[in-house]
Amino acid sequence: MESPPRDGQVSAEPTGSNLVSRACKLPDCDPRAFLAGRDAPRTYWTSPYGPEFAGGGTAARVTADGSDRFDAVREAAEELFDGHDFDGPDQARPRLFGGFSFHDDHRPAPPWLGFGAAEFVLPRTQLTRANGETWLTVSARDATPEAVEHELTEVSEALTSTDESATDSRRDGPPGVVATNSTTTREEWAEQVAAAVSRIEAGELRKVVLAQALAVELADEVSVPDALARLGESYPDCFRFCFEPTTEAAFFGATPERLATLRGRTVETDALAGSVGRGDTPEEDAELEASIENSEKMAHEHELVVETIREQLSPIAGAVRVADRRVRKLATIQHLWTPVEADLTDDGHVLSIVEALHPTPAVGGLPPEKALQTIRETETFDRGWYAAPVGWFDAEGDGTFAVGLRSAVTGDRSATLFAGNGIVADSDPDEEYEEVQLKYRPILDELEDD
Numbered sequence: 001m002e003s004p005p006r007d008g009q010v011s012a013e014p015t016g017s018n019l020v021s022r023a024c025k026l027p028d029c030d031p032r033a034f035l036a037g038r039d040a041p042r043t044y045w046t047s048p049y050g051p052e053f054a055g056g057g058t059a060a061r062v063t064a065d066g067s068d069r070f071d072a073v074r075e076a077a078e079e080l081f082d083g084h085d086f087d088g089p090d091q092a093r094p095r096l097f098g099g100f101s102f103h104d105d106h107r108p109a110p111p112w113l114g115f116g117a118a119e120f121v122l123p124r125t126q127l128t129r130a131n132g133e134t135w136l137t138v139s140a141r142d143a144t145p146e147a148v149e150h151e152l153t154e155v156s157e158a159l160t161s162t163d164e165s166a167t168d169s170r171r172d173g174p175p176g177v178v179a180t181n182s183t184t185t186r187e188e189w190a191e192q193v194a195a196a197v198s199r200i201e202a203g204e205l206r207k208v209v210l211a212q213a214l215a216v217e218l219a220d221e222v223s224v225p226d227a228l229a230r231l232g233e234s235y236p237d238c239f240r241f242c243f244e245p246t247t248e249a250a251f252f253g254a255t256p257e258r259l260a261t262l263r264g265r266t267v268e269t270d271a272l273a274g275s276v277g278r279g280d281t282p283e284e285d286a287e288l289e290a291s292i293e294n295s296e297k298m299a300h301e302h303e304l305v306v307e308t309i310r311e312q313l314s315p316i317a318g319a320v321r322v323a324d325r326r327v328r329k330l331a332t333i334q335h336l337w338t339p340v341e342a343d344l345t346d347d348g349h350v351l352s353i354v355e356a357l358h359p360t361p362a363v364g365g366l367p368p369e370k371a372l373q374t375i376r377e378t379e380t381f382d383r384g385w386y387a388a389p390v391g392w393f394d395a396e397g398d399g400t401f402a403v404g405l406r407s408a409v410t411g412d413r414s415a416t417l418f419a420g421n422g423i424v425a426d427s428d429p430d431e432e433y434e435e436v437q438l439k440y441r442p443i444l445d446e447l448e449d450d
């Protein structure tokens, strides 16, 4: 395993700016089959609103460490895209895909081998599905334009050949769960919540999001491309992602929470906090919905997130528009949700917005420093990339990041799932415990045999 870069050090491999990219249109190609036909490094990203991407191989890699990792990645990417030779339509432009760890002093260790504090890959081959079209983009820094065009032809022929498209029909089911082991028993959780509530009552904290991890032993390896395809059927309204920097581990999930989209000068983000399960009947479901809409505790927990996002955006945005609060219903859970939009006063980069917003009080707490300290002192596992920004950005600094929730890191025959909950003054440990278990469901359902 390579050693992690020192604080603030950036590596973009290879250095120099000679990036060449070419794109061609394909007949429709299933991203699942594209991924299944490739080894790590692999990337997958889709938003409920927009393009779907699958990536294989590495044309360039950008990594950084330490508290200036957001700026460091942005600067390395600017150098990478400087003089970029790209021939293709806007929607097929190459992007950098990746993410950040939750804590800025993260060091990769099992189960997070290969996941640094900031890791981005510009795929050698990028499949883009957008506006009813499918595009293939090939990028390289070590090849002439003619060589890149030649590679593009070869890859597109392989993808459209009968052999590769035949893998379409070969889907693996869930691997099956042999055993599960939680980091936190119900009793330990009750103690952790009680300690957090004491800090809140003492006026040190207003809210903290505490999480748990669930180590799962599997009967077989997970086929991540198949799990992502099944998650798309169950959670079509979520951002689905997979980052697999090496064959050691893949981080994947289906998260409902957008952290930031920047398009031109328009920023979109979500306040998402406050949760309850789904009912078995429409009546029970409506009752549960009403219970979160009318709960003062949930309203308080949610409003802290809205207020903080507004404060975090106001130094860089002229106008911040906060929509009406509503309930977001997913297959196994419902959340209080407030979409937020803002207009930047100057040209910006999505990574600057991500840095300003991470961690929102939907995954950290308030005040941020005290909440982070409480999380470090309380949690007995490494959050790694859980609850951290994952997504993509382009040469212009536009892009989309989501919060890496409803997720797992998997390797060999094991997976580690993560889930957390916002703790406020009147939190009940048992209710909070049940909510955490609900948040494991999206991934656990994809691992368990029927």
Ligand SMILES: C=C(O[C@H]1C=CC=C(C(=O)O)[C@@H]1O)C(=O)O
Pocket (backbone or CB within 6 Å): 209, 211, 257, 272, 273, 274, 275, 335, 361, 362, 363, 387, 405, 406, 418, 419, 420, 421, 422, 439
């Ligand atoms: C921290 C998680 O969810 C966040 C997002 C939505 C609702 C949340 C809540 O109700 O506490 C959490 O803030 C998680 O899924 O692990």
